[in-house]
Amino acid sequence: MTEWMAIKENIKAWVKEVGKEQLIRIEQPFQMKTKSSDIDLVTEVDEWSEQYLIDQIKSHYPDHAIMSEESGWHEGQAEYEWVIDPIDGTVNFAHGFPLFSISVGVKFRGETVIGVVYVPKLDEMYEAVKGSGATLNGKTISVSGVERLNQAVVCTGFPYDRATDPNNNVDHFNAIITKVGGIRRTGSAAMDLCQVAAGRFDGYWELKLQEWDICAGLLIIKEAKGETLSIKQEKGYQVLVGNPAVFHELKSILTWEG
Template sequence: MTLNQKDKDEFLKTAIYAVKEASKVILRSNQKTVKTYKAKTDLVTSTDHESERVIIDIIRSKHPDHSILAEESGNFKKHLDYNWIIDPLDGTTNFVHSYPLFGVSIALSYKDKIIVGVVAELPSLNVYSAIQNGPAYCNDKIIKVSNNNKLIDSLLVTGFGYEHGNLWEDNMKLFKIFTDITQGVRRSGAAAIDICHAASGKTDGYWEFDIKPWDIAAGSIIAKQAGALITGIRGEEFSIWDNQILATNGKIHGEMLKIITSTI
């Protein structure tokens, strides 16, 4: 099957519609909804499940032959050409604590390449989107990465996984180093939003270990189409399946890589 522009536009419409419907579910829900723990500090709420159900129902109604990989459920068959990758509530811990930064992330891959990405930043309702070989948007405005070319003038962002193992310790080392030699390092707790902030020039670079495909799939194509350089954490070819990412405006990428590879 050949993929054309009309197909991609139609898939983008599906993703934007699903993101907006899921956002309605999240914004009208009570933050103190029933919650459980997937791990000691890894929360999941009834809102996660309701948002995911809405997204899956929309995708299945419009594209019943596509596979779905979702954080909480889904029907994933990687051998199929089309695979939707969704995070129904990115930043669940923020949401539960009424901290105003969380969102919804939906991506579509075709033959293992991401071709559509949509992220809703909540509660602001900024919708970031991109399709393969097209511009990246925040709402109706085209976005681009920053032009900053000096690490010392940069604002960075990172995240920490729930498991406090060796990768967590490595990232703590990098967090301290980059805090000392940049304008600052932020830790928002919502990976999809972090990538979109780098894509739109709000920050200059983002890195993270122990990250899941649904956390970065949509954001990665948005950042790429906004002009970002994306690699593995040590400069490897990027894959959403490798659980790590370094995304920058391209101008500070080399400096960051030198520090990362000499530290861990």
Template sequence: MHGSQIAEFPFEEIQARLQLTREILPSLGQKLLQIQPQLHIENSANSRSDLALMNRADQEIEGPLIASLRETFSDDTYHAEMDDAAEDNLDFTWWIDAVDGTRNFIHGLPLYCMSVGLSFRETPVAGAVYVPVMGEMYWAISGSGAFKNDQPISVSRIGEMDRSLVATGLPYERKEIITRLISDISAFVSSGTGLRRTGSVILDLCYVAEGRFDALWERGVDPWDSCAASVILKEAGGRLSGFSGEIFDIKQQDLVASNGILHTEMLEILKQAREIEGIN
């Protein structure tokens, strides 16, 4: 098992919250599968109505999900992609992305997921990510290892960039940083790395955790994207940081994740990309 214990870690309380989450997600995943034909992009006329379809997918799941959790844990704080108005509880805070990969979802692609992360006193401590089409549940509690369904998972042992498979994404708000994004991609292509883009940073993190991908870098990440999957990745033996190698905080927007072996080289490639672009 990977991971380290957290001081004053209320394991049983965290475990109860994660268990409820794991019970709730599959039924809501079935609901997503049922409504997907209604929310297909062919039912949309333009980009504005595309956005409405994506928002509806989130709303159909987010409300019932939070309501189900609140029935048992009413004093906790809930942050979600569609509703982020909550004030933080000093102890338990939930970070929820009801559908990550909504663009994939409305196009009928299977690469989308549901993510529920939990932090305790501002430290991510547990998370569950459910992939409805595959029936796959990734989950972890800090200090207890990472799992897909009931099987332990761990990161890859690939140690060479030219043998690696690295994921990245493109943030929705990217016009102002397009040169930076191109510099990043160019630097990784030059390294001989195999690049992939699934359209879901949460799935990418889970895929690094189980060794399907070896690393990723991403800009414009929100806390509901990173909370659950960051716990899963760390418990699988992976490493997360900011672009300069600093300890990753879920409120940071730029992250690097890896199997640990490739991390220093990932950071060096990103540094080279910034130097090429003229950013210190």
């Protein structure tokens, strides 16, 4: 546990530095290209941010493995694996919309034990170590107490291939939109997960997420006493989270197994 706490403090310092640079660069011209579709973007700032984090990890923990969104898998010999998303919400960033986050999760023997999500523009640092609770800027957070779905504010998102694959969340959205108090879509899965952990949103679901989107955030929700479900499918994970009451109501509508 002491080692995990020390690793977490390093992560917090590193993502703060990355966040400072991202806030400078969002105001400047930068290069951009597409990946899986015309709306799946990556910028040179994503690549710079990722390289900074990888360099820090390799310098301090040279035997740790790393899985990162842009560069993929980096071999390691230890029982630790880092899962990083240098900018979760790249489309937002590319359009100058300042809601994006940096997500870093650390696994030990296959289980996530550290989660840090930083939202630079809001200067919000969400963090958790397994068994130690979750905090936002040092203050303990927990999921909301809303018990009725028709009073809940929930959040979702849509996959990059929504125009070509009918499994695009539109049917789920239509099934839920009339049953909730409100619905939001921020464009950053890691940030959405943390809003549930902080009690700002009462539930969240999405399809086709990748491990770097959810690794840190799922631990933060668990440590904030929330419910989580993630099911790996061919094109990624389908994820459902929430406070206990809203989670189970949403699950009954989505009819997800797991």
